[in-house]
Amino acid sequence: MSHPQHHTRPQEAPVLKVTGLKKAYGAIQAVGGVSFEVQPGEIFGVIGPNGSGKTTLFNSMLGQITPDAGRIELNGEDVTDLGPLELNRRGVGRTFQSLQVFGKMSVRDNLLVAAQEHQGSMFSRMFAPSDSGLGAKADALIDQFHIRHVADKKAGELSYGQQKLVDIAMAFMSEPDLVLLDEPCAGVNPSLVGSISTLLKELNRSQQGSFVVIEHNMDFVMNLCHRVMVMVEGQVMAIGTPEQIRNNRQVLDAYLGN
Numbered sequence: 001m002s003h004p005q006h007h008t009r010p011q012e013a014p015v016l017k018v019t020g021l022k023k024a025y026g027a028i029q030a031v032g033g034v035s036f037e038v039q040p041g042e043i044f045g046v047i048g049p050n051g052s053g054k055t056t057l058f059n060s061m062l063g064q065i066t067p068d069a070g071r072i073e074l075n076g077e078d079v080t081d082l083g084p085l086e087l088n089r090r091g092v093g094r095t096f097q098s099l100q101v102f103g104k105m106s107v108r109d110n111l112l113v114a115a116q117e118h119q120g121s122m123f124s125r126m127f128a129p130s131d132s133g134l135g136a137k138a139d140a141l142i143d144q145f146h147i148r149h150v151a152d153k154k155a156g157e158l159s160y161g162q163q164k165l166v167d168i169a170m171a172f173m174s175e176p177d178l179v180l181l182d183e184p185c186a187g188v189n190p191s192l193v194g195s196i197s198t199l200l201k202e203l204n205r206s207q208q209g210s211f212v213v214i215e216h217n218m219d220f221v222m223n224l225c226h227r228v229m230v231m232v233e234g235q236v237m238a239i240g241t242p243e244q245i246r247n248n249r250q251v252l253d254a255y256l257g258n
Contacts (some may be wrong), residue, residue, distance in 0.1 A: 013076055015040050015178050015210040016061070021070035023056050030056040031067070032234035038178070043204055043211045045225035045242075047218065049254075053234040054214050058182055061212070062094055063087045075177065093176035093209075095184060099167050103156025107147060107166050110155050111138040114170035134173075141169045144206075145199060161192045168196070172203055178210050185217045193217065197224050222246065230254075 014037035023031045031053040038044045048054050059065045061072060063084045072080045074090055082090070101110050115134045142151050145165050150158055155166055164184070171179050184200075185193050197220055204211060215221050221228055222242040230237045230251050238248050245251055 017073040019071045023067045038210050043225045045221040045228040046214045048231035052231040091177035093171035093179040095171045101155040108151045115173040145169045181213045
């Protein structure tokens, strides 16, 4: 069977497929049988009140916790039991609520390290030889993220918003198939939220990757995502387009009505 081109991957092969995922902590069922699919090139949002199980779901998809039941597939392969590094090597990029930048390194070196972590040789190849192609990739992202003017500064000296941009750029250095974005707007100045949204749309077009975004900022999610999943108390209440979610009476009562 010939392998289809990246951008013409058949629609029936989801990048991410989660089936019947469950995770309990003692008597508390944090995630109680969640199923959904993310298609190639799709930006998929996950929303829900605190305690709805979003973080537990995310940590399962990142390989940081092993679910009690259910299955996670990446491009058709079962990855349920894989840890974060294996997932990273298979094309999963990620950002965290808490910044993961290396404060004492320049912005550019942060990006190079992110790419080398993906190649599995983080410290032995801390600074890529110029022929590895990573320098050019880092420069392209630096321009795309409009951080050229701080590229040589230590990341720890930047404003929180700029560090957040570096953090997101790091997730894209390995040209991942799937990027998991954990509250990209948390703590960010409102004026930067629109820029992050525009950037993610550009990256979605230019890299043709799929994103899963967990975010409390409803306007951001509704403006960015192709489809949105609403979680309440560890269950999926609804999955649909932003328009369908906005007009879903059950969602409005449970979530937007508070």
